[in-house]
Amino acid sequence: MIDFKLFQHPQRYIGNEWNVIKKSHNKRIPICLCYPDSYEIGMSNLGLRIIYSLLNDSDDIVCERAFFPGEDFNNFLLNNNQKLFSLETKTPLANFEVLGFNFNYELNFVNFLYILSLAKIPLFSRARKDLIVLGGGIANPESLADFVDVFYIGEFEAGTASFIEVLRKYKDKKSRLEALCEIEGFYVPAFYSAELKNDKYEFNKIYSYAKLPVKRTYVSNLDKSHYPLKWLTPHTAIVHDRVPIEIARGCPNRCTFCQARAMYYPYREKKAETVCRIIREIYKNSGYENFSLLSLSSSDYSQIEELIDILFAEFKQKRIGLALPSLRADDILGKLYSKLHLLRKTSLTVAIESANDSLRNHIGKKIDIKKLFETARLIRTFNLKHIKLYFMIGFKEETEEDLRAIGLFLEKLNQETHLSLNVSINVFVPKPFSLREDATMAEKDTLLDKINIVKNGLPKRRSINISISPVEKSILEAIISRADRKFSSVILDVSKASCNNRNAAGNWLIWQEAMSKNHIDCAAYLKAETINFPWSFINTGLPECNLKKHE
Amino acid sequence: MNEQRFLIKAVIKKSDEMIYFSQIDLGLVLERALRRAELPLYFTQGFRPRVKLSFSRALKLGVEGEEEVTFYFSKNITPQELQEKLKKQLPHGLTILKIIE
Structure with a gap:
């Protein structure tokens, strides 16, 4: 048992909030929602709470949480050769079947890779055997395409039921991803190629059952959509x-x-x-x-x-x-x-x-x-x-x-x-x-x-x-949000730099160095007076989005 | 203060995971527990009213301990009612040891 009083804000790691859900993992599918920022910020995120509550509503699913640790706790894990674990049952992240990440802020992409390395999980999608990394809350997923197995494009409430169904029906990673890519909203980057030819991105399916374009999904009836009524209440003040x-x-x-x-x-x-x-x-x-x-x-x-x-x-x-x-x-x-x-x-x-x-x-x-x-x-x-x-x-x-x-x-x-x-x-x-x-x-x-x-x-x-x-x-923020698949090597390098320097993600010089090392010309991402972008394979459902595709 | 108020003193024990929470946090935890228990609350005055509570002394962070808490209510309730209703709403690690008056 870890003595949590060694750390600042010990409540970040305890997981004893009022209404917390603790289930045994026995005969259940374990999913961990990971937030690539501190506990205080992550717990102020409504999406995390909706998905936590929605997944735990299924008796055969156990959904837990993990956050980006504070510096002292991070050092403790490294010095004691311990792996990052979930709050609820203190299970190492590597023991879950699915890790869900929220990618709503570009500079946190680096923290995402850092969390995987703290959990001693391979960073590249192709290097992971069974574990599935699911990403959401992202506009343009391309810079993370090498690391994330499947993205959900849109509002996850609309895809939760089919996601759970797939996890129940299929047990290995390959058949799970193959089943998911046929469902609206799920984007499996490995099933597509995206190449820049004559200043234009060409998207092609590698796996024939994958959908192209990928349609963003949403809840059609917000009034009836799930709300987390058993509100997780921390015993301490959080950001909002x-x-x-x-x-x-x-x-x-x-x-x-x-x-x-x-x-x-x-x-x-x-x-x-x-x-x-x-x-x-x-x-x-x-x-x-x-x-x-x-x-x-x-x-x-x-x-x-x-x-x-x-x-x-x-x-x-x-x-x-x-x-x-x-x-x-x-x-x-x-x-x-x-x-x-x-x-x-x-x-x-x-x-x-x-x-x-x-x-x-x-x-x-x-x-x-x-x-x-x-x-x-x-x-x-x-x-x-x-x-x-x-x-x-x-x-x-x-x-x-x-x-x-x-x-x-x-x-x-x-x-x-x-x-x-x-x-x-x-x-x-x-x-x-x-x-x-x-x-x-x-x-x-x-x-x-x-x-x-x-x-x-x-x-x-x-x-x-x-x-x-x-x-x-x-x-x-502009570069990362607009980047294509080649940019993943830059994010990887900055994430490695953040092992020694926790502020690396906010340091322009470190990014610049990583970009020049990987021969990335960021100006190309920022000059974009065109109708074709790294993210053009996604259809948001906006009226002007449909118009543009016909041009 | 025009409103009538009724005081109940109790001894509360902090143990297990709750030892990691500060005195300020303890006030927050008790306030929310009292709200959940639907007891007749007495509020502080001012722009941001809080449920009124007072502590005899502050407990140290990271160790077990007992302290005296004074609860304030807007209606007269029996110590038994407080104990029964509040007990169900306290997180693991907070226990009412006894009611003093």
Whole structure:
């Protein structure tokens, strides 16, 4: 038995949360969900909880969890020649039949390989005998094609039943993968070839029963889809320490830079009464004191007023906190004005993206600046102290004037409202499946120049806090998210470097070195004004995706 | 404070896996257990109300120990009711040893 008090935050490794599911492995198919980031971040992920609960609902499946360990625990495993194990039954990861990984953040790809090596599992798909590595939450899976046996493209709730069926019916890796590749949503990279010929990717099936294109799947009825009611409740605070209640999935807006719109397409809602039933049930099972209503744009939820009224009436006595993120400024002026004070809310977040009206229209962001000013004045009456604003720079059509407008806008807003402003300025990354996937990413020097223009125009006031995303990190995200199969050798090298340097994944120089060693020209991934990409074999189901394929 | 409040003192033991949780965590665990037990809760005042609890002293992290906890309720409940309802909601490693008053 390991003495967990040797480590910082021992609760990361114990696995005794309220509602944790512990089953014996006897005559069951063991699956471990691995999150390539810390416990605190992973436990804030809704997808992990939905899949954990959904898989464990089958009596013949036992689903457990593992996370990227802290430095001290990592060193302990290495020094004692121990393998990374699951939280629930402390079973080494190598003893599971399936390991599921979430790949929603590119810089975590390195942690994924690191977890495999800590568990002493071969990194390459072809080198593993029985164990299946399943990947999900990813837009473009190609840079991981050599390491992952099968990806699920889309929402796993839609494929869970058929996945379990295959695991029951077939017992060896080869027949399992062959059966999976015939089912919609499952992508087995080894059954396809992807080659770059004359600047165009050619995709071909190697195994004739595989599907091409690979169709992204989704839950058709969100109202009836599975929700983890026996909420896993850690005995300690985690990053987002509230229960997210998904009220809608997808987004009806068309912001051109947005990838989430494609990843969660189409827009679907849960009924207000379903949302209330879920909250009531989770509260009874967990005793959680904070809930947040989750969606990409809660302003678009059709029953928003009704929902807030019912929830507030029911939970006021119990002092339950309700948060409503992602509101549009015009809703606060309009229908939600009288409801806002009911919510426990200390700030308003507005993703304004650009201070210039025409550029904002150009990128598809519908925000009325006049209304924002009115709203800002209004929210002072609710005891709100600050506004969080998001800007995005690095668009092709952006002028110096647009960049300077950010500073002028902030100064005016701050002067007129006396609210403190938390401003976050991000760099535009042309993500796969966004409406701007065919845009060229601005080069590093151009971006640095642009940032300087913005910085010089910023008002120097204590009540305005500015954070600017590091350019190199954004470029890395762009490269990894847009990469093809050749890039796997780079990820492998950076993962090896992370054995000695835990911060390797965020270090531009280490990536640069790995790219030049493997003869990868990253500029090729970033210059992409074409209609054919490494990820073009996937059909997201978006209307414009179908149009493009016919061109 | 206008609201009436009723106090029950109890001795709670921390053992097994629960020894790895801090004093702040213990407050959180008890608050959620009380909420699950559907007992008549008494809340602290202020912007972010919490279930009111007080501890006689803080227990060390990583070792077994006992401590006195004062529970506050908005209605009068019997010590037996507290013990019965709360017991079912406590994680393995937290035990009510005795009710003092």
